[in-house]
Amino acid sequence: MKAYIFPGQGAQFVGMGLDLYEKYPVAQELFERANELLEFSITDIMFEGTPEDLKxxxxxxxxxxxxxxxxxxVMGENFKPDMVAGHSLGEFSALVANGTLNFEDGLQLVSKRALAMQKACELQPSTMAAVLGLDDKIVEEVCEATPGIVVAxxxxxxxxLVISGEIEAINTACERLKEAGARRALVLPVGGAFHSPLMEPAREELASAIESTLxxxxxxxIYQNVSTTAVTDAEQIKRNLVSQLTAPVKWTQSVRNMFSDGAKSFIEVGPGRVLQGLVKKIEPTAETSSAAL
Known part of the structure; x- marks a missing residue:
């Protein structure tokens, strides 16, 4: 069985999508439609903007x-998923790919989500940190024992594992995690505490947009970040999508469940190869590849 997986924030690069735009008329049409819907020329930034603009x-x-x-x-008949999943933002890409959302509605929701998250970040300074070389349970225990808001x-x-929360709490947790034996506990250059309780204002905003979308x-x-198991019920998908903003991305658990449900081939669709690397660390016998056009 084939699982198609879709990357999240951090996979962007300057020039992304230009080859699709130049080669496929349908791609050109969709990119131009996106410029109209977003009311700014996202193609200019994607194709020839600076890394800062793209961030x-x-x-x-x-x-x-x-x-x-x-x-x-543009893959057309070659795109035949038995199941899909996306990492954080990638969940929206996966939902268009498997027909749950149409292109326009998916793009509008992603845009609203991005703006709502940006606003939530500005309300309270916050950040995230990558923790390497520790058991998940130890990271969870350290977060729980650290004053302030900091979560897996x-x-x-x-x-x-990436932790998320208030700046002071993250800094304290990083020190404690190093003491607990983490190989690294490194604050990331991100705008805020994604997938934490600090995203509650964004969650509320996105909830009403999702509720009014078909x-x-x-x-x-789809194997969603929140539930980690196969979901086909539209109402359940909506609920999970809303919860995702303040809940953790359970990618390890999702990949394990896809694998045990029969996925032997994981195909990454979109920029980068990050998810393929993660899949190999989770299930070393799984086949991984980038989508071929």
């Missing part, structure tokens, strides 16, 4: 979504 949350999230979704669309946010693969019955199951 802005309101640009990054729609850019990665567009690259992934348009790539899945991304279960990326065994021995790699979700179709998907063509194949």
């Amino acid at each position: 802005e949350t309101k640009v990054t999230q729609p850019a990665i979504f567009l690259h992934s979704v348009i790539m899945s669309m 946010a991304n279960y990326n693969c065994p021995g790699q 979700f179709n019955v998907p063509k194949c199951p």
Whole structure:
């Protein structure tokens, strides 16, 4: 069985999507439609902007979504997933790819999500940190014992967990995690505490947008970050998507469940190869590749 997986924030690069735009008329049409819907020329930033321009949350999230979704669309008959999953933002790409959302609605939700997250970041200074070489349980215990808001946010693969929260709490937790034996505990250059309780204002904003959007019955199951198991019920997908902003991304658990449910081949659709590396660390016998056009 084939699992198609979609990357999240951090996979962007200057020039992303230009090859698709130049080679496929359908891609050009979709990119131009995106410029109209977003009311700014995202293609200019994607194709020839600076890395700094691309790092802005309101640009990054729609850019990665567009690259992934348009790539899945130009694959045509070659795109035949038995299941899909996406890392954080990538979950929206996966939901367009499996037919739950249409292109326009998916892009509008991603744009609203990005702006809502940006606003939440500005309300309270916060950050995230990568913790390497420690058991998940130890990281969770240290977070729980640290004063202030700091939580496990991304279960990326065994021995790699990202924590999220208030700046002071993150700094304290990093020191304690190093003392507990972490190989590294490194503060990340991100705009805020994604997948933590500090995203509650963004969650509320996104909830009303999701509630007023049509979700179709998907063509194949999605393994969502929050539930980690196969979901095909549109209402359940909505609930999980709303919860995702303040809940951890359980990527390790999702990949394990996909593998045990029969996925032997994991194909990454979109910029970068980060997810393939994570899959190999989670299930070393799984086949991984980038989507071929």
